[in-house]
Amino acid sequence: MTCKNILDINYLSTYYDNLGGKKLFKDCIKDFNSYINKKVYLYYSNKKDTPVCALPKFKILLVTRLGFLSFCYNFYFYVNGFDYYNIDISQDNLKIIAKCVCSHEIGHILDDSINSNRWEQSKVLTDILEKMLHYNIDFSNIDFHKKNLPQDLENSVLIFKKNLVGREAIAWEIARNIMHFHTPKERFIFDKVREYALATYNYGDLKSIIKENNLESFFKYKKYFA
Numbered sequence: 001m002t003c004k005n006i007l008d009i010n011y012l013s014t015y016y017d018n019l020g021g022k023k024l025f026k027d028c029i030k031d032f033n034s035y036i037n038k039k040v041y042l043y044y045s046n047k048k049d050t051p052v053c054a055l056p057k058f059k060i061l062l063v064t065r066l067g068f069l070s071f072c073y074n075f076y077f078y079v080n081g082f083d084y085y086n087i088d089i090s091q092d093n094l095k096i097i098a099k100c101v102c103s104h105e106i107g108h109i110l111d112d113s114i115n116s117n118r119w120e121q122s123k124v125l126t127d128i129l130e131k132m133l134h135y136n137i138d139f140s141n142i143d144f145h146k147k148n149l150p151q152d153l154e155n156s157v158l159i160f161k162k163n164l165v166g167r168e169a170i171a172w173e174i175a176r177n178i179m180h181f182h183t184p185k186e187r188f189i190f191d192k193v194r195e196y197a198l199a200t201y202n203y204g205d206l207k208s209i210i211k212e213n214n215l216e217s218f219f220k221y222k223k224y225f226a
């Protein structure tokens, strides 16, 4: 059912440390920097647990040990839940996953359409906020997002998600072009990491959109300027 060494998941962090942790990402970015047309910088933390992400404006790739490892755990559990295509837990494969993750984040940095997409997204967010106010949706109710939303608010949430997935798909497309695959296995793992990542982008509901875009404070203080 699962890959033959799923229990080796416990060795993941050891493999990671063997690969050098920060050095693994440093080398990876150095490699990409040698042929892409922007210089990408690495910000690495052993302590924080933020997910791996890019700050396109500053051309920074933010990597944390925990962020990367938890991505790998989730990826392995996702991909090895199928009977076919399993990916063994090994040091070599972990290195390839790191390269795939880097390529995707660099994809965001190289994506020239990111600013117009951001602008589009902030418009949709404003729209969502206005509609929530208009329909008097009680944000303090923890289950507010589980009820049926008014149709036009639901539409705005869909537009938001569509933009988000679109932006991710572009970054994956750029990533594919800069991966310069060395082996068929690299290509295979890349496809699986991309598939896994794209599957996760769609989980967001109105509540997580509010949270991830720091709109909670707006609702907390709403009463002061209502």
Ligand SMILES: [Zn+2]
Residues within 6 Å of the ligand: 104, 105, 108, 168, 171
């Ligand atoms: Zn992304």
